[in-house]
Amino acid sequence: MGVVAVVAFLPFAEWWLFSYPVSDAALQRLTPGMAEVEVQNILGKPCDRLGRNTEREVWVYMRFGSLVSVTVFFDDSRHYQNYFKD
Numbered sequence: 583m584g585v586v587a588v589v590a591f592l593p594f595a596e597w598w599l600f601s602y603p604v605s606d607a608a609l610q611r612l613t614p615g616m617a618e619v620e621v622q623n624i625l626g627k628p629c630d631r632l633g634r635n636t637e638r639e640v641w642v643y644m645r646f647g648s649l650v651s652v653t654v655f656f657d658d659s660r661h662y663q664n665y666f667k668d
Contacts, residue, residue: 603666604652609665612654613633616662621654628654637656 604625609625617637621641624626628641637658655663 588650596647598647599649601648602650602652603645603648609652612662612665614661618656618660618662621656625628625652625654 608624612621629644630642632640639656639660641654642651651668653666657663
């Protein structure tokens with residue numbers, strides 16, 4: 583019984599650890615110069631926001647315990663620049 587449970591759990595664990603929390607289709611909808619509100623409407627609320635009171639702001643999207651993330655970069659006027667999948 584225990585082996586069956588482990589085998590059944592493996593696909594979920596792989597999905598959780600190695601899939602991105604944001605779809606490629608959503609990322610393709612982003613265009614440079616978009617306001618933060620537009621980006622948040624497409625991607626949802628970020629897990630973390632870094633550099634709020636600095637020149638550049640960075641949003642991080644990831645699942646708790648996941649090994650991969652998507653980082654979204656904004657310029658000094660708080661408009662979308664690009665993203666990076668890690």
